[in-house]
Amino acid sequence: xxxxxxxxxxxxxxxxxxxxxxxxxxxxxxxxxxxxxxxxxxxxxxxxxxxxxxxxxxxxxxxxxxxxxxxxxxxx
Numbered sequence: 001x002x003x004x005x006x007x008x009x010x011x012x013x014x015x016x017x018x019x020x021x022x023x024x025x026x027x028x029x030x031x032x033x034x035x036x037x038x039x040x041x042x043x044x045x046x047x048x049x050x051x052x053x054x055x056x057x058x059x060x061x062x063x064x065x066x067x068x069x070x071x072x073x074x075x076x
Contacts, residue, residue, distance in 0.1 A: 003047055017054040017062060033058040 012018045021036040028034055035058040038052055045051045055063075 003049070007049075011049065011053070015054060021054055021056060040061065 017038055023036070025031070025035050033056065035057040036054050037057040038047065038061050039055045040047060041051050041053055
């Protein structure tokens, strides 16, 4: 399932986490590691309301690396 683009924009602009993260990102001079990044709470589900949240790019990268490591361990 894919979110409607305008609904996603509206949700993002009214989301306190997005606004806080974007303000911090802007104050940093646009440092990539603290850029707002959308995250799926449950990676097995899609990008749908109730399963997405705003976190930093750095946090999202870390979660992706952890998930990849866990998957590799399961395959062993």
